[in-house]
Amino acid sequence: MSPSERPALPEALRAEFTELVRHYPERQAALIPALHRCQEELGGWLTPETLEACAEFFGLEPVEVFGVASFYPMFHLRPVGRHVVGVCHNISCALRGAEDILRETCRVTGSKPGGVSADGRFSVVRLECQGACTAAPMLVLDGAFHENLATADVARVLGGAR
Amino acid sequence: MSTEPTKITSPTKTALPPKITSPLKREIYLLSRVGLRDSHTLPVYKAHGGYAALEQVLTGGFTPAQVIQIVKDSGLRGRGGAGFSTGLKWSFMPDPAKDPRPRYLAVNADESEPGTCKDRVLMEQDPHGLVEGILLACFAMRVKTAYVYVRGEYRLSHERVAAAVAEARAAGLVGAKILGTDFACDIWMHKGAGAYICGEETGLMESLEGKRGHPRPKPPFPAGAGLWRQPTTVNNVETLANVPFVITRGADWFKSLGTPKSPGNVLIGISGHVERPGVYELPLGISARTVLEECAGGVWKGRKLKAWIPGGSSTGLLPAAKIDVAMDHDSIREAGSMLGTGAMIMLDETACTVRAMQVIARFYEHESCGQCSQCREGTEWLHQIFARIERGQGRMEDIELLSSLANGMAPAKTICALADAAAIPTHAIVKNFRAELEEHVRLGRCPLDVERHAAELTDLVPEGAHA
Ligand SMILES: Cc1cc2nc3c(=O)[nH]c(=O)nc-3n(C[C@H](O)[C@H](O)[C@H](O)COP(=O)(O)O)c2cc1C
Ligand code: FES
Numbered sequence: 173m174s175p176s177e178r179p180a181l182p183e184a185l186r187a188e189f190t191e192l193v194r195h196y197p198e199r200q201a202a203l204i205p206a207l208h209r210c211q212e213e214l215g216g217w218l219t220p221e222t223l224e225a226c227a228e229f230f231g232l233e234p235v236e237v238f239g240v241a242s243f244y245p246m247f248h249l250r251p252v253g254r255h256v257v258g259v260c261h262n263i264s265c266a267l268r269g270a271e272d273i274l275r276e277t278c279r280v281t282g283s284k285p286g287g288v289s290a291d292g293r294f295s296v297v298r299l300e301c302q303g304a305c306t307a308a309p310m311l312v313l314d315g316a317f318h319e320n321l322a323t324a325d326v327a328r329v330l331g332g333a334r
Numbered sequence: 335m336s337t338e339p340t341k342i343t344s345p346t347k348t349a350l351p352p353k354i355t356s357p358l359k360r361e362i363y364l365l366s367r368v369g370l371r372d373s374h375t376l377p378v379y380k381a382h383g384g385y386a387a388l389e390q391v392l393t394g395g396f397t398p399a400q401v402i403q404i405v406k407d408s409g410l411r412g413r414g415g416a417g418f419s420t421g422l423k424w425s426f427m428p429d430p431a432k433d434p435r436p437r438y439l440a441v442n443a444d445e446s447e448p449g450t451c452k453d454r455v456l457m458e459q460d461p462h463g464l465v466e467g468i469l470l471a472c473f474a475m476r477v478k479t480a481y482v483y484v485r486g487e488y489r490l491s492h493e494r495v496a497a498a499v500a501e502a503r504a505a506g507l508v509g510a511k512i513l514g515t516d517f518a519c520d521i522w523m524h525k526g527a528g529a530y531i532c533g534e535e536t537g538l539m540e541s542l543e544g545k546r547g548h549p550r551p552k553p554p555f556p557a558g559a560g561l562w563r564q565p566t567t568v569n570n571v572e573t574l575a576n577v578p579f580v581i582t583r584g585a586d587w588f589k590s591l592g593t594p595k596s597p598g599n600v601l602i603g604i605s606g607h608v609e610r611p612g613v614y615e616l617p618l619g620i621s622a623r624t625v626l627e628e629c630a631g632g633v634w635k636g637r638k639l640k641a642w643i644p645g646g647s648s649t650g651l652l653p654a655a656k657i658d659v660a661m662d663h664d665s666i667r668e669a670g671s672m673l674g675t676g677a678m679i680m681l682d683e684t685a686c687t688v689r690a691m692q693v694i695a696r697f698y699e700h701e702s703c704g705q706c707s708q709c710r711e712g713t714e715w716l717h718q719i720f721a722r723i724e725r726g727q728g729r730m731e732d733i734e735l736l737s738s739l740a741n742g743m744a745p746a747k748t749i750c751a752l753a754d755a756a757a758i759p760t761h762a763i764v765k766n767f768r769a770e771l772e773e774h775v776r777l778g779r780c781p782l783d784v785e786r787h788a789a790e791l792t793d794l795v796p797e798g799a800h801a
Binding site: 195196197198200201202203204205207208230239240243244245246247261262263264266267268300301302303304305306307308312315316317 | 436445446447448449450451454485486487488489520522524525526527528529530541542543544545546547562603604605606607611612613643647677679681685689690693694697700701703
């Protein structure tokens, strides 16, 4: 595909990224922050079209942008549920019942770890340490930390997410 | 100055963290503002001594070299894990008269070593302390641009530091002509995206440039060729947060806290099987037992301590018998582990050390960037071997295999120290808990809490409950 045929970013994001690249001596430095914004604004995951639009904006090849995006666990390259629930399974959380939290999360959502629930409402993922170790165990719902959890809290925490 | 110990159970809660009353009356400074209402705002920061160090330096006729000298004299060592002298590191930056290239400070706020959540407390509760530390570091190294690389998951930290920078900019403390002087410094926020390796300083720089976080071979060192191949210094959040206090109170005051070789206070996080997990500010050299018993209320549920990790998951697991060791770089090294990030993780008598190592090895396998085969393959092997021993399918030879794999990975066999981070705790479990590894092999199962462990190891199958 020639650069002119590539999908373009929405104008508001273009304006935002044009400002963002000014913080750095080289344009590409704004790529990861920009991918975050794309994921937030454009449907919760990075579609091939979004990656191509970013490539166009940053003057990179789509494969380079894919290579960066796929390196970072916070970027989703496949469709996700309307809500993403992550459960930390690392050591401090594991010592205080993380696997029980994960099991309960799977029960409540009807999704397996790494999967999406049948109704498309939830994606469930295992997470590495989130820096909430002194408030373990914890889960992350759409980016918000829920800490010091008991198994019984999970249904309540997830219940608000429609 | 407050002398009351401060505890944060859950740093995200905006409610005031509970104060504990314990016999532990020790001088604190890093967390002295934490717990004040709106501690993250400029007026509160200023009302409690904030930006006094910056003003002292900028209007008191200090030269950059003098600031570096004070930091050197204080003996401050990096709080990011390696414990390198901060003043010395700063002095590696080239003389701008001879090397006029642009130069950078990269603030390491990627905090992701398992067990570690201390920088987050500073960023959420006292972000101006970090901003002032950044400004002083930039003055000392004649840097005009600093980037704060915050791990993407730390939403509130990012928000609070960004807001503090904006407040400081509006007050003439960030940008051009700071406090009316010729000192100019910009601070930009930068979000990571969930990769542990981006906390390694050269991985961080690659990531900040918009690439995969693949660490770079050293040399060249960052002071010569860092961000965009220009002179760069990477410092941890807590390291920088110490600097304003070192300036206003002096090197001698700083050395009056802690030990001669590890001066100052340090943030110690204690997690795992304790009554009151939390982040505590304590002088370096405090006994680990004091942290466990007086701050964290002892091992939970009235149980006994079996094992503990002194400084994050990359530091070796120690037996309970070593709990009287002093929490400073040299004492912990002598005890056979490392101070690391000061993140103590406690395991009670019902915990399985093999299971703990399985979780830790899984993490390093997941986070290896894959550039070096020793690390890419080694971390995967370590994880598999710990997993099979835990499942009861290990062989006695596996124990030697663990040692020989770890010997093949570190020290200094790879581009960065992630391989070491996996190898070091592996050596520690073989040395300190060999009997437990052997027992797993001999019994053909985990000797502890069998049902529970078996349940954790089977694939999780959801039981319906569609919403
Ligand atoms: C695999 C790996 C991960 C690291 N992660 C972090 C981190 O998350 N935060 C940090 O400050 N330092 C981390 N470090 C240490 C940094 O490389 C570097 O030493 C530190 O940021 C320097 O700052 P300091 O001198 O102020 O401690 C890591 C090192 C390695 C090898
Ligand atoms: S181990 Fe779960 S947040 Fe750190």
